[in-house]
Amino acid sequence: MSKVLLLNYENQPLRICSWKRALVLILKGKAQCAQAIKNIEDFITINNTSIPRVIRLNYQVAVPYSELPFNRENIFIRDEYTCQYCGKKFKYEELTLDHVYPKSRLGPDIWENIVTCCKECNQYKADKTPKEAGMKLLRRPCRPKEYFEFEMKKYSFSDRKYWEQWAS
């Protein structure tokens, strides 16, 4: 709840930042509140200071193209910590990665071939394809396209719901 959505001057969402970073940007005159503060959910209060939950830069910045690192955590985030076979949600340590097309048959380490999988499903699937194992993927894995959309997956449902109005 102590995070702030930072918008570019022309209102595109840039990133989620800490309240400290938001405060520094405001105090340095680099950013300001992006909307009229009407409701209690429009700001966060820290040490008696109210910080808006959405701020806008006072100038437009070029958005650098950022390639999302291909790693275990980012795959879990993409799949929302949900086993892509049984559809149940798990904790980080209860999950593993599954090569849809098996590694033993040279299935590649790419976004399109790796999914989040619980240990039980992983053991059951072993070195078979989903079809051979009689399993079905929840959805076809792909490389996350929109960085901001991916970033949002890290936050709670209520935060996402609040910020999503800015993300379209």
Ligand SMILES: [Zn+2]
């Ligand atoms: Zn599973």
